[in-house]
Amino acid sequence: MDFACQEIDVEQVLSCTFGLSKSGCAVLKQLLASTKPMTSDELASHTGYDLATVQRALKHLSERGVLVRTQHNRPQGGYEYVYEAVGEQAFTALVDKTLTSWLAQARDEVQLWSKKRRALK
Secondary structure (H helix, E strand, O other), X not given: OEEOOEEOOHHHHHHHHHOOOHHHXXXXXXXXXXXXXXXXXXXXXXXXXXXXXXXHHHHHHHHOOOEEEEEEEOOOOOEEEEEEEOOHHHHHXXXXXXXXXXXXXXXXXXXXXXXXXXXXX
């Protein structure tokens, strides 16, 4: 997608939409590509980021409503959390809602700027 003087790729859109770092984008992309829920250890292994970085990204993504965390009970006892991205329809709706809000704010800023310019003339 082109926006005036620069090309915008999906990773930039996701990064801006959800306020993601490079590691957060990598975790999100891995979850979107996965056909099954993944543990934080699995995500760390697949993305190449350390566990603490992945866990911070998961917390951030969870706060943004982009993923689902489920407790998985281990057969030998104890539990672990597994993560998966929300469904495609819910994910697309989250992106659309954020972009629509941003567009409205951008329009308001341009209109305010224009009013201020006219007032100075």
